[in-house]
Amino acid sequence: MPIDQWLPGMLRAGALIALLVMSFILIFLIGESWPVLSKLSIAQLGTDSSWHPLEGAYNLMPMLTATVLASTGALLLAIPLGLASALFTVFYAPSCLAISYKRLIELLAGIPSVVFGFWGLTVLVPLLNQWQPPGASLLAGILVLTLMILPTVTVMAHAALAAVPVELVRSAAALGLSRFGTIQGVMLPAAKAGITAGIILAGARALGETMAVLMVAGNVVQYPETVFDPVRTLAANIALETAYAMGDHRAVLFVSGLLLMGLIMVLAAMAEALGKRQHV
Amino acid sequence: MYDAVCNRGLRKLREYVVQCLIYSAVVLVSAVFIWLLIDLLRGGLSHLSWEFVTELPRDAGRAGGIASILISTLLILLVAVLTAVPVAWMTAILLAEFVAIGSWFGKTVRFSLYVLAGVPSIVFGLFGNAFFCVYLGLGFSILSGGLTLACMLLPILTSTAEAGLRAVSHTYRLAASALGLSRAAALLHLILPAAAPAMAAGLLLGIGRALAETAALLFTSGYAERMPDSLLDSGRALALHIFDLSMNVPGGDEPAYASALVLVSLLLGINILAMKFAYGLQRSKLML
The missing domain is CATH 1.20.5 (Single alpha-helices involved in coiled-coils or other helix-helix interfaces)
Structure with missing residues (x-):
């Protein structure tokens, strides 16, 4: 043989x-x-007057700002909710409830981004429109992104909390620490690296997310003044314009793709380094 | 004395407030999620029927069904899986069985897969458009879309298969070599069968990921909603159909709801099956 x-x-x-x-x-x-x-010089991508690719003006900054704002906003909402969800399943819930809540979060993780976008478009945007027109806005993007990255934060935080050695929990109990005292003084510090890694990964996911944001954020290239203004993110811009872009315009879109990829790779490397520290 | 009582009261209050906050966060998340599910079910079920699944779309998808779209989706998936699986599984076997974990080659391959896993799907779309559609001249076709998805699937399939192979007890390998089996024979008859459930789980998760993908297909597999004639024909995937109906077709909400319901149920089935296979493995590792 x-x-x-x-x-x-x-x-x-x-x-x-x-x-x-x-x-x-x-x-x-x-x-x-x-x-x-x-x-063209790279600086031009930050100093051109505006984004008018057909006239040779390639300012990516409004879209980069929108991308960062949407991701940051989503993180600000998803971190407390995700952390609370993880703490709930580890400490507060009776085991049957904890398991069903975990299943719910896993289900949420399995819903594709286009469905989140569609739901945001048909339900969230009209609701926001009644409150503060036009509805399709940075806020709508943030809310949809929050739903999408919540499972990442929750699952990673849950894994980090569950990996804390049981002796630590027992020692805390022996010292008479209250439940919140144990969480605040023992569990969260011990699981810090893993939780942070989850948050960074969630941020990376939010930066690269295309379809859901494209569908709900309104896609106007501008610096938003309030969260109710429509914005366009870098990824959405690529999705909108690649089909017809030619020459320099197409090249700029590839540069923005490269930029996104670079950002996400840096974040992923940070998350990996932190995740390693958790296991030591 | 008074201070101590007061402190204790404060601490009790703090416990209570934190508990309330956590419970309200959980209720909020569950409520939004159930709202989303009910919306999908209500909007989708009213339009969903046997005809919807078996008829061709008419009037830009407003009427008729999604038969041709399901066929295109299936073809894209087939191309992606058939090209990605051999490469991914061969890489996984090599990394897990034949290369020392700290070797230069293994490290390089693992690092590149790790980077690949972090690349956002829209960037895969850009690459697919530049390489498969333009450079190789495949145009907007099912083949381009499937091959682009295959690149996306590589890291998922490899890492799940490698994890599955590494989870096979080392006594298997020792026993096989004690019995005088060659490494290939031990691999084929012992280790691969033992790792098969994990590899199947990874495969199903990969299929789920590919099924959910929209951004990478936007400008690789194209938009045509007709029944594809061949792999070189343009074909619209189900996820892209939902996107197009909701964004570009006024009055397309009802079929979009029904298509979303079909997509989510398919994904749900695939994920449940994957979790069944992966029982006992690290679920969180597979999920993310």
Whole structure:
């Protein structure tokens, strides 16, 4: 049986393909961005008067601002809710309730972004419109994003809390700490790294999310003055314009894709480093 | 004395307030989620019928059904899974069985997969458009869309399969070599069967991810809602259909609700099945 001779080689070829895919993605993103990276200066993407790609004005800053604002807003809402959900399942809920609540969160994680976007468009946006027109706004984007990243925060926080050694909990109980005292003084500090890693991952997810935000945020390129103003995020911009973009315009869209990917890679590396620290 | 009583009262109050806050957060999350589900069910069930699933869309999707869209979705999934699975599983076997965990090659492959897992789907869409549609000249086609999704699936399929292989008890390998089995034979007859449930769970999760994907398909698989003639024909995936109906087709809300209900039920079924396979494995690891 020569299978033992050719099997490792074949497997290696498969792994090489996986490597190639990664490098191809980088090569093509950089290659398509090259016209802009070499010809226009990067600074121009921040100093041009506005985003009017057909007239050669490529200011990405309003969209970058909108992306960061939407993600930050979603995190501000999702962190307390997700942390409360995790604490509920670990400490407060009776076990049957904890299990069904966990299932609910897992279900929420399985709903595709386009369905969140659709629900936001048909339910949330009309509701917001009655309150503060036009409805399709930064706030709508934040709310939909919150729902989408809540499971990430919850599941990671739950895993981190559940991994705290049981001796710590017992010692706290032996010292007569109250339930909140245990949480505040023992559990949260012990699980800090894991919880933070979850929050960073959730942030990365929010930055890259396209469809849901595209559907509810109104897609006007501007710096929002209030949360009720419509905005366009970087990812939404790529989705809206790639189909017809040509030349420099197309290259700028690839630059914004590269930018998003860079941001998310930095966040993912931070989360990974923190996650490692949790296990030590 | 008075101070101590007062402190104790304060602490009790704090306990109580925190508990109330946590319960209200949980009630809020559950309420919003149940609201969403009820909305989907109510909006979808009124329009959902056997004809909806078996008829071709008419009038930009306002009337008729989603038969051609389901076929396109299935074809895109097939292309993605059939190309991604061999590569991913071969990589996983290599990483778990043949390469030392700290080796240079293993580290490089694992790192690149880790980076790949973090790439947002819209960037996969850009890459797919530049590479498959333009550079390879496949155009807006089911093949381009499927291959783009295959790139997205690689990290998920590899990491779940590697985790499954590593979870196989080391005594299996020792026993196999004590019996004089070759490594390939031990792999084929012992380790792969033992890791099969985990690999199946990973595969199902990957299929779920691909089914839910919209952004990566926007400008790779195209928009055509007709029945695809071949893999080189443009075909609209179910998730994209929901997007198009709700954004570009006035009066498309009802079929969009029904399509969303179909999509969510499919995903639910796939995820439940995956969790069944993954029972005992780290669920949270598989989910994220």
